[in-house]
Structures are given as structure tokens and as C-alpha cells.
Amino acid sequence: MTASSSSNAQQARQALADRLAELCRDAGLSGRDLAARCGWHPSKSSRIMNARTPPSADDIQAWCRACGAQDQASDLVASLRSVEGMWIAWRRMERTGLRQAQEARAPLFERTRRFRSYSSWLVPGLIQTYGYTEAVLRAVQRRRVEVDDVAEAVAARMERQRVLYEGDRRFAFLVEESVLRNGTGGPDVQIGQLGHLLTVGTLPSVSLGVVPMRTDRSRMPVEGFWIFDSAQVNVELVSGYLTLTQPSEVAEYADTFAELAESAVYGADARTLITGAMNSLG
Incomplete structure (x- = not known):
């Protein structure tokens, strides 16, 4: 991607990751705590919070349940769909x-x-x-x-x-x-x-x-x-x-x-x- 395209898509991914990290902090959880509640490998929550790995819709639902923030799940999933729509690989399209x-x-x-x-x-x-x-x-x-x-x-x-x-x-x-x-x-x-x-x-x-x-x-x-x-x-x-x-x-x-x-x-x-x-x- 060009610098413009990559920065735009990466900024959107980072914004979603920041929102998930904020939920984790507000719930008083560490990344390791959250991964344990979700039944994940400890590194998974860290990769998501640092925007290295994009979450799935199911990941977001589990994240919100672990943080006691189920009311925010639908909005976060909508944000995920928006991020996914920014960049679509030809092989997928x-x-x-x-x-x-x-x-x-x-x-x-x-x-x-x-x-x-x-x-x-x-x-x-x-x-x-x-x-x-x-x-x-x-x-x-x-x-x-x-x-x-x-x-x-x-x-x-x-x-x-x-x-x-x-x-x-x-x-x-x-x-x-x-x-x-x-x-x-x-x-x-x-x-x-x-x-x-x-x-x-x-x-x-x-x-x-x-x-x-x-x-x-x-x-x-x-x-x-x-x-x-x-x-x-x-x-x-x-x-x-x-x-x-x-x-x-x-x-x-x-x-x-x-x-x-x-x-x-x-x-x-x-x-x-x-x-x-x-x-x-x-």
C-alpha cells in the first residue's frame, strides 16, 4: 500500500485496539488476566491491544464479556467492520x-x-x-x-x-x-x-x-x-x-x-x- 493508504488503515486499526485496551484497563484487568478469562494464549490479548493482530467479531464479544462491557460489543463490532472495509485484498474480493x-x-x-x-x-x-x-x-x-x-x-x-x-x-x-x-x-x-x-x-x-x-x-x-x-x-x-x-x-x-x-x-x-x-x- 502507499503511505497514505497504509497510514489510514493502520490508524483505524489502532483506534479500535486502543478502545479495547481502555476497556481492559477500566475493568482493572491486565492483558494476561483478560486472556485467561477468554481462554486465550496470554500473548493474544497483547497482540490485539497493540494492533498487531486484528480481532474477530467473536474476539470482541468475548473481550467485552470479560470486561463486563457487553453493552459496547455491538458498537465495537461495527467499528471492526468499518476497518475491514477500508482495505480488501484482491484474493478476498x-x-x-x-x-x-x-x-x-x-x-x-x-x-x-x-x-x-x-x-x-x-x-x-x-x-x-x-x-x-x-x-x-x-x-x-x-x-x-x-x-x-x-x-x-x-x-x-x-x-x-x-x-x-x-x-x-x-x-x-x-x-x-x-x-x-x-x-x-x-x-x-x-x-x-x-x-x-x-x-x-x-x-x-x-x-x-x-x-x-x-x-x-x-x-x-x-x-x-x-x-x-x-x-x-x-x-x-x-x-x-x-x-x-x-x-x-x-x-x-x-x-x-x-x-x-x-x-x-x-x-x-x-x-x-x-x-x-x-x-x-x-
Whole structure:
């Protein structure tokens, strides 16, 4: 994870651990005392209180019983669920295949009215063609998913794209120029995708910016991310999927988006970069 993602998730884990440690102290128990009451190895309570080992929901229930604080168990379990939702490893999210992971995000896209997306790797999913999506998800499936439900996952992503044309929504997409030239899916797929970007860029609800490759950049590329209204940021990293809801974290990504947007070109200049990439493919 990046420093931002790891610090955010770790802070949340530490806050939960601190609350459990406080319950233990308020009950006049040592960590060893609590472990004995719960029937655990003595080191387990220490690992939980120091945020080295995350507790399970059952662990929290047992902890609260041992401390005589059963009334706080439900709130602490809810905090645990929130912490777990911040960071989800791909192997967990995709253990049943890719379709479910695609469908699970649909409600978030449907309730959002302002989308901001920055990508340094791939064309964002909302503006991908069928062939490009198929190439991307097939590569993902081959690398890390045993279940082959790529066709169903592609269909789910295509269905999600209807938000581009429904309701009063605004979309701002930023892509690095290198995204236009990464060869995803081969020349035919790439040419079709670039042509689709030219079309999508004309939609009145869409702003499409390309950050040009240059030697004098003041803002370097970062991990790709989505901002949903001002409520949530999602970041796709090599090992997993990060959800940020802390206002300070959301604001940090919004500021980064604004800085990258200042470096991008739009309109005719963006179309020139896109058509240049198409021409390089023949």
C-alpha cells in the first residue's frame, strides 16, 4: 500500500485496539488476566491491544464479556467492520470470481452525482469499450483469479456504464498520455478504445483531460483513484482495493486531482494526443 493508504488503515486499526485496551484497563484487568478469562494464549490479548493482530467479531464479544462491557460489543463490532472495509485484498474480493466484484460497486456508482477519476495505468472502466474491458479483465483473471467468469464480469461493467447517460451527473476523467499508448488488448482493441474516447469526450456531462508526457512535470503520476462526490475515494493498488472516507483523506485526493487537472490538456489538444496515439498504431 502507499503511505497514505497504509497510514489510514493502520490508524483505524489502532483506534479500535486502543478502545479495547481502555476497556481492559477500566475493568482493572491486565492483558494476561483478560486472556485467561477468554481462554486465550496470554500473548493474544497483547497482540490485539497493540494492533498487531486484528480481532474477530467473536474476539470482541468475548473481550467485552470479560470486561463486563457487553453493552459496547455491538458498537465495537461495527467499528471492526468499518476497518475491514477500508482495505480488501484482491484474493478476498475476487475469491468467487470477477462478476461479483463488479456488481458490488454498482450502488456506489448509481448514488454518486459527481465523479472524478484519475488513471495512470488504464482507461477508466466507465469509458472502456467492450473489447478493452474484456482484455483487462482477462489479464486480471489469468494473473490472480481461479474462477473464469470474465464474460459475466464484462457484462456487469458494461451495464454500469449507463450512469454516463442517466440523471444529472458530472464526470471528470484524467488519464496519463502513457495510457493511450500501453497497447492493452492489441492494436485493434486499442484503436477502438481511443476512438471511443474521442466520442465520450464530446458528451456534455464529461470532461476528458490527458496529462501529456513531458520532461518538466511538477506533479508526478500517482496511483489511479476515483472520487465519488466528496464522500469516498477508492484506490486500486497491486495487492488490494482501498476505500477512504475520512474527510481529510478525501480532501487530499481532491487536491491531488486538482493539481493533475492543471497539468492536463482538454478539447482539441486532448484529441490531438488521442489521434496521435491512434495513428501510431496504423
